[in-house]
Amino acid sequence: MSDLGYTLIYEPNTATKTSVNEFRNLLEKGKDDVKIDAMKKILITILNGDPMPDLLMHIIRFIMPSRNKELKKLLYFYWEVCPKLDDKGKMRQEMILVCNAIQRDLQHPNEYIRGNTLRFLNKLKEPELLETLVPNVRQCLAHRHAYVRKNAVFALYSIYKVSNQLVPDADEVIYQFLLEESDSVCKRNGFVCLGDLNREAALQYIQDNISLIGTLDSLIQLAFIEFIRKDAIKNPHLKQQYTQLITELIESSSNVVVYEAATTLTVISTNSQSVHLAGTKFVELANKETDNNVKIISLDRIDELNKQIPGILQDLSLEILRILSSQDIDVRKKALDVTLQFVSSRNVEDVVKLLKKELQSSASNDDDKTSEYRQLLINAIHQLAIKFVEVAANVVDLLLESMNELNTTAAYEVIIFVKEVVEKFPDLGIDILSGLIRTLPNTKSGKVLRGALWVIGEYCMDEKLVQEAWKYIRSGVGEVPILSSEKKALESNGDEQSESNGKSHKKGPVVLPDGTYATENAFTAEVETDESTEKPPIRQLLLSGDFYLGAVLSSTLVKLILRLQRLKTPGKLLNGLRAEALLIMVSILRVGESKFASKKIDEDSADRILSCIKYLNDDEDSELIEKSFLDDTKDSFKAQIASSESKKAEAAAKDLHENAEQVDESIVFRQFDINGTDGGKNPSIDEVEIISSNNNVKKELLSSRLNKILQLTGFSDPVYVEAFVKIHQYDVVLDVLLVNQTTTTLRNVSVEFATLGDLKVVDKPATVDIGPHGFYKAQCTIKVTSADTGVIFGNIVYDGVHSDDSTIVILNDVHVDIMDYIKPATCSENVFRKMWNEFEWENKITIKSESYSLKEYLDELMKGTNMSCLTPGAIIGEECQFLSANLYSRSTFGEDALANLCIEKTNNGPIIGHVRIRSKGQGLALSLGDRVATISRKTNKVVVTKV
Structure with a gap:
């Protein structure tokens, strides 16, 4: 049912006030535009606390006869807020004229004036006024226009809620209205009212329409669902019948009805079939609906269902992955996160196949969104491979094959994945490392190469693997010493250049046989490529200044030599490799100091490489060096993985604990619960979003508010002011207490606030008079638009002895805490x-x-x-x-x-x-x-x- 709220009007300037006599003159002599402005000012003044009862008769005389539509709308606003009772609490005599005017509007030939008047009756709360209007409202129930009838139902319901004696047969009238009505909106409004007035009659109406429930209009279906959701909590014995009804409604063609029916089904029933049906419908909604917000909301519902009743929705994982066809990255991320929770050993292979297909199809596109999507896919495959060893080998091969097609970030994700898989599954180590070494020659990224070299140095346990890795490193570095080979290449290129310059002649314009000049563009011109400039990847990166890669490479060489030493490799081969490693490291140091590198080697990298050279030549502490390089770093990585897994386990256990019912938990009877809820698990009847009300709202202790009170003025000021600051999500509310410390009345006391920073004052307290030693409570709301330091400052202004005299009291600043x-x-x-x-x-x-x-x-x-x-x-x-x-x-x-x-x-x-x-x-x-x-x-x- 639509709840018609009150209109709030803000008064921008309280300094200039219009008197009652001035308003009377404006209403008597002004034109329609002047009267409209006057009525707006009158409404603002009344809303700010001054009722101005003397204006009622003037408004009846000069505004009520007008035919201006805007004036008529403002007039109904005025009837809503004007004082209807006299000082003795009895109805004012002038209201008889108002009732006559309302009666005429209820009989007006224009259906929109009738409908608007009926909407106004929802706001009237005086039985004396409503009593004379009941016959007219009953007549409007049979009006030819649906707009009048749909508002007449709500008006009759509102009158019954004010005083049931005015319409004692309201439920019977509305039930009969439902039987005769054909318009879907009118029937929906009527059923909503009937469900609140007479539960038995509403049940009877649902019973009468069971055979047609699937073909009814979506508005009526939604009204049925809302009634069932509320009544099922009051009457649990009917849950089985209600479940059958909702199961029929969930097959509706309207997506809104499907969503509400699925949500309600999970509330009134917890059996596996109902939960699975609701989950299936949520997945269908996420696939069919084009709005990305609806997709995310539906996926959230599936996630909540899985947390409440785990294990039932596991077979929906492939259906959820169909949502990956959406182009929105947030939707894709949410779909992957939800699917990963549903994957088990039964469906992991199918899920991985689909993710592989998505990864391969996205490899051709290189825009930012696609690269981020690839990163999400790699992360999802990573988690599945770590969790299910049976798919790890195939997944690693696929990722290694596609690594060169990925950008640096995604390729580095693959390296991180390889690190964890090799550590967790040592049996797969040889195959994975062989594949990694095969893919590295085409890798151009220094970050990826650094990660790959670390993996090679840590996990090449076999002599054959070490030799493969060494072969790759030698080909990646190129000819050593690097400095002398680069000098030779430079000299040879210089000689070739001079020879070509000697043979070449100055190229001029080409004249064609017809006497015209030939033209050439960038598409037809032949570009001469210098194949000699292509360098091996590691060498190219070193010359471009990536000496951090050189430090990692030196560390890897030391690890490989120490590994061969531990494997008892023949001394002749070992000494040769050691000498080659020393030559490579010295070459990196020398080229880092030369002009061939784009920038000079940094001190950290140089110290690291020098240390590696010393370690290879140190025979005294060989055992300690071997343990540090081969064991300690691996143990540190193991500890890091263990820490990460423990955090994930703690998060999963916490999530399970929050959604689980404890065996020894006390039973709460709803009839004995003061707040109407049992700790938030069974929500109150009036809540619309029942599932989302699981969080308990902690009541704030009144004593804790004392710690948040700020003193804004001194004790010796004529007005003592203090404020309690309440922080909400997007606004700050100041509850201000003003105390008149003088023996005289302070007139027209106005509290003004202003702000610095991303703060905005939304409203301000009304101007009031405070008696001697009197108190006044005011409230001010301030919008916050960003987490930035903000300052609220202000002052208090009140009139002095003379009319043109005023006193200003400056308030202390209030600082908004960004925390x-x-x-x-x-x-x-x-x-x-x-x-x-x-x-x-x-x-x-x-x-x-x-x-x-x-x-x-x-x-x-x-x-x-x-x-x-x-x-x-x-x-x-x-x-x-x-x-x-x-x-x-x-x-x-x-x-x-x-x-x-x-x-x-x-x-x-x-x-x-x-x-x-x-x-x-x-x-x-x-x-x-x-x-x-x-x-x-x-x-x-x-x-x-x-x-």
């Missing part, structure tokens, strides 16, 4: 790096803190900024004197905040370092930076151990 809008969040490392590169605003804060430990400072920083740590816990060790971590949070408005923490603990001194914050907008970066600076300035209290 109320920032929540911890998580994202993958690749997403973090992508956002870090894209965001243009950076705020770097230098840190000097007296915290006891690095971990303690990190915890304090996370707590103070509402950010979560993305760096795995295994990397943060207590024995280290430095710490580096990535932090991430997300605001209520969808703004991402990234932070990188780099700190170290000095010997018996403070923690020093810096925090770099990046965001898309400047305000969030600056606000979080101020917060970080405040946290770093905090010092621990000195503990007195002895006096």
